Amino acid sequence: MKVISYVENRVVLLCQLTKQVPATGATVRIKGRNAIVEQVLELDEKTVQVQVIREAIVKSKVALDNSKKKKR
Template identity: 45%
Template sequence: MYVVHFFENRIELLNQLLGNVPAVGDQLTIKGRKGKVTDVNHVDDTHVHVQITVEKAPVKNKNTAADLAKKKKR
C-alpha cells in the first residue's frame, strides 16, 4: 500500500492510500475535476508525490438582462 499525495502547482489536492501508483499520462478524476498525471516522485518506500494538471472548466456567463425580463413585475 502506498500513501499517494496529489499536487497541482504545489497545492496538495488529495491524499489517498492506494494499492497501485498511477503512471505518467494516466487520466484521473479528483474532486469531480478531470486531470492528467504529469510527474510521479517516489519519496520513500510508502510515500509517493504525483503532479497533475487539471483541465479548466468553461466559464458560464449569465445574461442578466434576460433574467430581469423573466421576473414578474409588480
C-alpha cells in the same frame, strides 16, 4: 499499500492510501474534476508524490432574457 499525494502548483489536492500508483499521462478524477498525471516521484517505499494538471473550468455567461421584464 502506498500513500499517494496529488499535488498541483505546490498545493496538495488529495492524499490517498491505495495499492495502485497512476502512470504518467493517465487521467484521474480529483474533487469532481479531471486531471492528467504529469510526473510521479517516489519519495520512499511507502510515499509517492504525483504532480497533476487539472482541467480549467469554463464558465458560460448566461444571457439576460429581456422578454420577461415589465414593459413601460
